[in-house]
Amino acid sequence: MLVSEFLPFAKNLLKHIYEPAEAHEIVCILIEEILLIKKQHLNILDKEIDSAEEMKLSYCIEELQKGKPLQYVLGYAWFRKIVVDVNESVLIPRPETEELIDWLLEDNQNLPELKILDIGTGSGCIAISIAKEKKNWNISAIDVSDDALELAQHNAKKNVCSIEFKQLDILSPEAEQFLKDQNFDIIISNPPYIPEIEKAEMHINVKDFEPSIALFVPNDNPLLFYKRIIELSKCLIYFEIAASQSNALLELGEKTQRKILIKNDISGNPRMAKVFPSSQQ
Numbered sequence: 529m530l531v532s533e534f535l536p537f538a539k540n541l542l543k544h545i546y547e548p549a550e551a552h553e554i555v556c557i558l559i560e561e562i563l564l565i566k567k568q569h570l571n572i573l574d575k576e577i578d579s580a581e582e583m584k585l586s587y588c589i590e591e592l593q594k595g596k597p598l599q600y601v602l603g604y605a606w607f608r609k610i611v612v613d614v615n616e617s618v619l620i621p622r623p624e625t626e627e628l629i630d631w632l633l634e635d636n637q638n639l640p641e642l643k644i645l646d647i648g649t650g651s652g653c654i655a656i657s658i659a660k661e662k663k664n665w666n667i668s669a670i671d672v673s674d675d676a677l678e679l680a681q682h683n684a685k686k687n688v689c690s691i692e693f694k695q696l697d698i699l700s701p702e703a704e705q706f707l708k709d710q711n712f713d714i715i716i717s718n719p720p721y722i723p724e725i726e727k728a729e730m731h732i733n734v735k736d737f738e739p740s741i742a743l744f745v746p747n748d749n750p751l752l753f754y755k756r757i758i759e760l761s762k763c764l765i766y767f768e769i770a771a772s773q774s775n776a777l778l779e780l781g782e783k784t785q786r787k788i789l790i791k792n793d794i795s796g797n798p799r800m801a802k803v804f805p806s807s808q809q
Contacts, residue, residue: 529582531563532574538589545595545732554598558588561602595732607653610660612683617675618650619742624799625718625768629657631791631800632716632766640664645710647698647717647757648672650742652680652691654716659689668710670696673741699756707760715761718768719753720745751780758784758803765803774798 529537535555542551556567562584565573577585591601599605599620604613607621608629614620636642642665646655649669659667669691671677677693684691696703698719725747727735734743745752750773757765758780769777774790781788786803793799 529577530574531559531565531570531577534577534585535559535570538585541589542592545593554592557598558585562588596737597733600737605651605653608657610653610656610687612651612653612656613679613686614651615679616737617673617739618679619718619738621651621653624793625654626657627793628716628718628766628768628800629654631802632714633658633661635802636714642666642713643711644668644714644716645670645707645712647715648719648742648753649680649693650676650718652683652693654718655680655691656684656687656689658716659684659691660687663689666692668692668694668712670694670698670706672697673739676739676742698753698760703756704760712761712763714764714766715757716766717753717757719757721750721753721770721773723747723750751776754780755784758786762806764805765801767801767803769799769801771797771799774801777801 538555538558539548539551542554546554556570559565559570560567563577563581588601592598597620599614600616603615604611605621608626612621642662644658644665644667646658646667646669649655649671652669655667655669658665669680670693671680672695674695677695681693684693694706696706720741720743722743722745724744727744754767754777778788778790781803786806788804789802790798791800791802
């Protein structure tokens with residue numbers, strides 16, 4: 529089969545899961561990653577797919593037909609300037625999270641030394657990205673999941689950076705003493721924030737494959753993790769947030785007497801929040 533034949537063939541196999549434009553994008557990424565042909569070159573480059581390549585592509589398409597996200601099928605994801613391995617024990621890194629890191633780095637770029645904690649590190653993409661760009665900063669990361677921490681440690685080694693990892697549930701009593709003892713300058717977190725009731729409406733590739741523990745919160749307490757982190761720490765905090773929860777988070781700031789700044793992402797949606805230190809009111 530020629531590459532030019534594979535593209536429409538694969539798109540057709542995925543039409544029951546994805547809209548045509550999204551299916552096209554997914555197959556183009558697959559072609560680039562496996563056949564090393566960029567999307568912009570598909571109209572000028574064509575070749576016969578060899579048997580080894582065909583086996584890889586067939587496997588990937590079979591997995592994609594089940595609804596498995598492309599990054600899990602490939603086993604890795606691009607994020608900012610790094611590549612991290614991913615599996616179903618961690619969330620797939622998102623572009624919004626890249627913007628959150630940009631914000632933190634822009635705000636603090638002239639500070640030579642900082643002690644930073646990434647809460648709910650998952651694949652380690654946040655902590656690793658910061659550690660790669662700020663080698664003099666002291667970076668720590670925690671997660672409740674042992675499987676996630678194992679993968680994050682692997683990714684840190686793969687990307688040649690030093691990070692202190694710890695298994696810890698931020699909701700546990702032990703978390704309070706940990707934060708007091710460590711005295712971090714900045715906390716960054718992309719915590720769970722999707723109410724359970726919204727799970728049924730989500731795409732199969734999220735609700736059936738990405739870890740629920742990293743996504744969902746009780747319907748009656750959607751700001752559970754934000755409240756907890758703000759309560760436990762007086763330092764500067766950067767959060768990724770749901771666009772629908774920005775007003776509720778501002779109200780939480782008033783209740784906890786913390787100044788909170790909401791920032792829009794590149795699409796104009798309120799997806800980031802900065803909680804100022806308790807002394808800066």
